[in-house]
Amino acid sequence: xxxxxxxxxxxxxxxxxxxxxxxxxxxxxxxxxxxxxxxxxxxxxxxxxxxxxxxxxxxxxxxxxxx
Numbered sequence: 001x002x003x004x005x006x007x008x009x010x011x012x013x014x015x016x017x018x019x020x021x022x023x024x025x026x027x028x029x030x031x032x033x034x035x036x037x038x039x040x041x042x043x044x045x046x047x048x049x050x051x052x053x054x055x056x057x058x059x060x061x062x063x064x065x066x067x
Contacts, residue, residue: 011036 008017011033013025023037024030026044035056042052 009033 006019008019009022009031010017012030013032013036016033016035018033018035020034022031023034023040025032025037026040032040038056038059039052042055047055
């Protein structure tokens with residue numbers, strides 16, 4: 001059986017290619033990349049763009065070697 005998590009997808013929100021399991025947009029329930037999903041969640045609690053970038057940087061750094 002094919003591993004669907006490794007199939008490349010293009011995020012409709014940011015245009016980036018990703019292979020991780022998609023997030024669901026809070027706006028229209030469509031699949032989006034994990035980063036956009038994280039950004040939508042952070043925006044919903046009032047976190048600004050600069051802080052979002054820092055948080056995503058930490059997430060990427062933490063999970064960089066686990067793929």
